[in-house]
Amino acid sequence: MRHNIFTLLLFSTGFCNLAQAQLDAIQKLDEIVLSDAKLVQYTTGIKVEKLNDSIINKNSVSLTGLLGFNSNLYFKENGFGMVSSPSFRGTNASQTAVVWNGININSQLNGQTDFNTINATNFDAIDIRSGGGSVQYGSGAIGGSIHLNNNLEFKPHFDTQLRLAYGSFDTRMTDVSSSYGNSKFTVNAGFAYVDSDNDYKYLGADRVNENGAFNNVNFNLNLGYFISEKDVLKLYHQSYNGEREFSGTLVAPSNSKYVDENYRTMLEWTRISGAFSSKLKVVHLNERFKFFENKVNDFFSFGKVNTWLFNHNLNYRVSNTLQFRNILEFSHFDGGGSSFGNPKRNAFSATILMNHKPTDRFEYNLNLRKDVTSDFENPFLFSVDGAYQVSNTYAIQFNASKNFRIPTFNDLYWQPGGNLDLSPEQSYQLDLGHTLNLKAFNFKLNTYYISTEDLIQWRPDNSGDWTPINVAKSQSYGAEIEAFSKVKLKLNHLSFSGRYSYTVSENIETKKQLIYVPFHKGNVSVAYSHAVFSMFYQHQFNGEVLTIGDRLSGYNVGNIGFGCLINKNGKVHYDINLRVNNFRDREYQNVALRPMPNRNYQIITTIKF
Amino acid sequence: MKLNKLLLLALLMGLFFASCTTDDDDTPPEPRGDYENGLLISHEGSFTDGVGTVSFISDDFTTVEHNIFSNVNGRTLGTVVQSMAFNGDLAYIISNVSNRIDIVNRYTFESVATIDTGLNNPRYIAFANGKGYVTNWGDGSNAMDDYLAILDLDTNTISNTTIPVEEGPEEILAVSNFVYVAHQGGFSQNNKISVINASTDDITETITVGDVPNSLELDNSGNLWVLCGGKPSWTGSETGGKLFKVNTTDNSTTSIDFATTEHPNYLAFENGNLYYYLGGSVHKMSSSSNTLPSNAEITGLSFYNMTVKNDFLYGVDAKDFASNGELKVYDLSTNTEINTTTLRIIPGEVYFN
Numbered sequence: 013m014r015h016n017i018f019t020l021l022l023f024s025t026g027f028c029n030l031a032q033a034q035l036d037a038i039q040k041l042d043e044i045v046l047s048d049a050k051l052v053q054y055t056t057g058i059k060v061e062k063l064n065d066s067i068i069n070k071n072s073v074s075l076t077g078l079l080g081f082n083s084n085l086y087f088k089e090n091g092f093g094m095v096s097s098p099s100f101r102g103t104n105a106s107q108t109a110v111v112w113n114g115i116n117i118n119s120q121l122n123g124q125t126d127f128n129t130i131n132a133t134n135f136d137a138i139d140i141r142s143g144g145g146s147v148q149y150g151s152g153a154i155g156g157s158i159h160l161n162n163n164l165e166f167k168p169h170f171d172t173q174l175r176l177a178y179g180s181f182d183t184r185m186t187d188v189s190s191s192y193g194n195s196k197f198t199v200n201a202g203f204a205y206v207d208s209d210n211d212y213k214y215l216g217a218d219r220v221n222e223n224g225a226f227n228n229v230n231f232n233l234n235l236g237y238f239i240s241e242k243d244v245l246k247l248y249h250q251s252y253n254g255e256r257e258f259s260g261t262l263v264a265p266s267n268s269k270y271v272d273e274n275y276r277t278m279l280e281w282t283r284i285s286g287a288f289s290s291k292l293k294v295v296h297l298n299e300r301f302k303f304f305e306n307k308v309n310d311f312f313s314f315g316k317v318n319t320w321l322f323n324h325n326l327n328y329r330v331s332n333t334l335q336f337r338n339i340l341e342f343s344h345f346d347g348g349g350s351s352f353g354n355p356k357r358n359a360f361s362a363t364i365l366m367n368h369k370p371t372d373r374f375e376y377n378l379n380l381r382k383d384v385t386s387d388f389e390n391p392f393l394f395s396v397d398g399a400y401q402v403s404n405t406y407a408i409q410f411n412a413s414k415n416f417r418i419p420t421f422n423d424l425y426w427q428p429g430g431n432l433d434l435s436p437e438q439s440y441q442l443d444l445g446h447t448l449n450l451k452a453f454n455f456k457l458n459t460y461y462i463s464t465e466d467l468i469q470w471r472p473d474n475s476g477d478w479t480p481i482n483v484a485k486s487q488s489y490g491a492e493i494e495a496f497s498k499v500k501l502k503l504n505h506l507s508f509s510g511r512y513s514y515t516v517s518e519n520i521e522t523k524k525q526l527i528y529v530p531f532h533k534g535n536v537s538v539a540y541s542h543a544v545f546s547m548f549y550q551h552q553f554n555g556e557v558l559t560i561g562d563r564l565s566g567y568n569v570g571n572i573g574f575g576c577l578i579n580k581n582g583k584v585h586y587d588i589n590l591r592v593n594n595f596r597d598r599e600y601q602n603v604a605l606r607p608m609p610n611r612n613y614q615i616i617t618t619i620k621f
Numbered sequence: 622m623k624l625n626k627l628l629l630l631a632l633l634m635g636l637f638f639a640s641c642t643t644d645d646d647d648t649p650p651e652p653r654g655d656y657e658n659g660l661l662i663s664h665e666g667s668f669t670d671g672v673g674t675v676s677f678i679s680d681d682f683t684t685v686e687h688n689i690f691s692n693v694n695g696r697t698l699g700t701v702v703q704s705m706a707f708n709g710d711l712a713y714i715i716s717n718v719s720n721r722i723d724i725v726n727r728y729t730f731e732s733v734a735t736i737d738t739g740l741n742n743p744r745y746i747a748f749a750n751g752k753g754y755v756t757n758w759g760d761g762s763n764a765m766d767d768y769l770a771i772l773d774l775d776t777n778t779i780s781n782t783t784i785p786v787e788e789g790p791e792e793i794l795a796v797s798n799f800v801y802v803a804h805q806g807g808f809s810q811n812n813k814i815s816v817i818n819a820s821t822d823d824i825t826e827t828i829t830v831g832d833v834p835n836s837l838e839l840d841n842s843g844n845l846w847v848l849c850g851g852k853p854s855w856t857g858s859e860t861g862g863k864l865f866k867v868n869t870t871d872n873s874t875t876s877i878d879f880a881t882t883e884h885p886n887y888l889a890f891e892n893g894n895l896y897y898y899l900g901g902s903v904h905k906m907s908s909s910s911n912t913l914p915s916n917a918e919i920t921g922l923s924f925y926n927m928t929v930k931n932d933f934l935y936g937v938d939a940k941d942f943a944s945n946g947e948l949k950v951y952d953l954s955t956n957t958e959i960n961t962t963t964l965r966i967i968p969g970e971v972y973f974n
Binding site: 261263264265305306309311312313427428429469471472477522527559560561562603604605606 | 666667669670671672697699700716718719720721760761762763853855856925939941942943944945965966
């Protein structure tokens with residue numbers, strides 16, 4: 013069967029009568045190659061931007077650096093490399109889901125993912141899905157979700173890549189990855205290591221960034237094997253070990269350290285039979301951290317959670333224009349830590365997705381989900397999205413959804429304060445998008461409204477003890493613009509991408525903009541190449557933000573890079589790149605009192621064979 | 622009604638002032654600075670991304686100025702201003718997270734010195750025998766590294782010699798040549814008072830009191846009152862508050878118990894009466910009483926700290942700790958509110974200048 017798919021793909025181009033069969037084949041191929049096919053098949057009305065590996069490789073290894081310059085997300089980073097929380101459409105880190113190969117990996121302890129603890133290398137694609145996605149991706153997918161995906165290529169190949177980088181502040185980076193495959197079996201593995209003293213100078217102050225060093229090791233292994241014509245077994249694994257000192261501020265020293273480990277393993281059995289495709293997944297996630305208030309002492313606080321997750325996906329194609337997907341998921345969480353006992357939680361969810369394309373121009377999805385959790389009641393979730401192709405170049409997308417964010421282990425069990433009477437945060441939203449696809453120019457405009465209630469916030473009670481309560485309501489609305497352009501003239505390639513977002517995100521009672529949400533954020537990237545020479549410039553603007561009791565000015569920061577392809581003869585590809593970050597050497601702070609790096613340099617070489 | 626009270630207050634103070642000057646019969650004293658004759662309120666400020674501040678409010682509440690340290694000195698205080706203390710014309714402002722003490726003229730707020738060595742999680746300071754004694758938690762996670770730093774008040778330098786003490790030294794109070802330290806317990810809970818001889822800098826006695834001694838007050842008869850909050854319920858071994866009286870001549874103690882679920886705080890002493898805060902209410906008892914008052918004076922409060930002076934209660938409300946706080950002033954003769962002033966982020970303590 014798999015031969016049929018490839019044969020179809022190979023020879024079907026241009027044969028109109030094969031179009032439907034081709035679609036069918038592509039969808040089956042998605043189920044095999046992709047770890048999360050629903051991200052492609054059931055997102056008609058959702059804005060999804062894919063960053064491919066060439067963009068991933070060109071950028072900083074952390075998700076913060078990558079997405080700050082290549083998406084509409086705004087990041088609040090406690091100094092370079094330190095704790096980094098995203099704000100997606102004016103929401104917060106707890107309302108942004110990070111999804112690894114289809115599995116939500118936000119911490120069970122604090123409900124967030126620190127975007128500086130995700131090493132972006134060795135993912136084949138990073139997708140940015142804007143807007144609510146709780147029906148498909150669970151708790152926290154309110155503002156949007158970030159998808160880290162590994163693909164499996166069942167075709168004969170054997171590729172290896174080695175990247176080495178060295179830069180300012182004694183920053184070293186090594187990345188080795190290799191991929192092998194044939195029509196029956198494929199494996200890819202990657203190893204990445206980053207190490208930095210991160211002791212940059214504070215511009216305008218007679219000091220450097222003390223106690224800011226970090227290092228992390230990241231390992232990925234992905235395997236796929238056809239056990240029969242219809243059955244594929246897949247294994248995905250990622251481990252991350254990070255050690256970071258937490259730097260101080262302009263007015264407060266620090267000598268603390270944070271060590272965290274994450275292990276993620278997923279075994280998946282895919283069976284494709286006629287109109288049915290079934291996926292059974294068994295997932296084990298392990299997260300653990302240790303926080304040392306003083307790095308030279310052995311005193312630390314810790315937290316850990318073990319997650320076992322069983323997921324079954326059944327996709328049924330009723331016809332070429334109608335398909336259903338049913339997802340059943342059971343998870344068991346088992347935590348432990350210095351500030352709470354050994355809480356356990358069981359959760360079950362049932363999801364139904366429907367994808368229907370009544371006409372050539374119109375396609376929509378209807379999605380429903382209900383969760384049952386051992387600790388609290390969950391709302392019934394839904395989403396509707398669709399797209400209408402107005403003309404060959406212009407389409408309208410829309411979606412409406414109800415999403416949620418469950419209380420975390422910290423919210424429920426932290427001593428002192430943990431509150432067992434919490435309910436999930438609930439959010440409604442609407443999103444309208446326009447896409448314009450011309451030959452050399454693409455344009456997207458999205459406007460949205462998000463209303464969230466029962467926000468969980470830690471507040472002091474009458475006796476002065478802090479406890480989380482479902483207290484606040486917030487609303488966000490705004491607009492996002494994205495433009496892409498590519499021009500090719502003989503050996504000259506010029507590409508451009510630009511993004512701007514206007515975000516109002518306010519507490520409904522006080523009508524005040526939430527802290528660390530800029531009204532204005534934008535970025536621009538320009539890349540040019542001529543034969544073996546290439547260069548790029550990327551620029552980011554973050555507008556003024558409110559902080560607690562104060563405000564912090566906006567800033568502009570720009571990076572520039574030059575590359576040269578030294579050898580592309582034969583099978584070996586060798587290039588060398590120079591990158592200058594903050595090349596205008598501007599003083600800026602992303603979080604108040606925490607200056608960001610001065611001008612710094614990086615040399616990167618890549619060898620592929 | 623409110624206005625009458627204010628007028629009465631102004632009148633009383635004017636009379637008092639007038640009687641002083643007639644006695645001295647000399648030229649009126651030069652104003653010592655912009656921040657004389659008013660309240661100084663220390664603010665912790667944002668823990669994550671801010672600095673502490675000090676606000677000035679004139680005695681008649683008509684003049685309010687925030688951020689007076691940075692207004693005068695063109696730079697900020699450190700992160701989490703925990704406390705302030707006066708010694709002569711100087712004020713010592715302790716920034717806990719920044720491990721820093723800023724010394725200023727208490728009336729002009731002009732900086733005199735900044736101390737940023739020898740401190741680790743500093744909390745409070747008291748003065749005896751020409752020295753300042755600063756309580757330091759050390760690392761919050763380490764129960765064995767707590768100490769008193771000794772500040773030479775002539776040179777404004779911290780001595781290399783420290784006084785190691787029990788865990789969690791918090792409030793500190795000097796009684797002639799002795800210094801009393803309340804060991805609230807830091808991140809944990811403790812139940813001790815250390816007594817240090819300021820001549821030798823030795824610990825001469827360790828007094829066991831109730832759990833979590835959170836405030837110290839000295840009365841006019843040389844008794845040290847120690848209010849203990851008790852262990853909170855989340856510890857799994859909840860204990861009730863206790864009010865201890867320590868006779869500072871022989872350090873003997875007597876005490877009164879609160880109920881197990883009662884956790885009082887913010888003790889104040891004024892005109893023979895003790896005031897404390899318990900579950901959103903202010904209670905008053907005579908220092909000669911052997912029993913706790915059964916009724917509250919004022920209820921429905923949300924104070925992060927409070928103190929009493931001249932029959933007026935000054936309480937600060939830190940709100941949600943992320944928006945501006947408030948000062949609320951009550952006339953204790955009628956238990957009515959006479960003033961509310963908007964403050965800044967996390968107001969901590971009220972001082973009288």
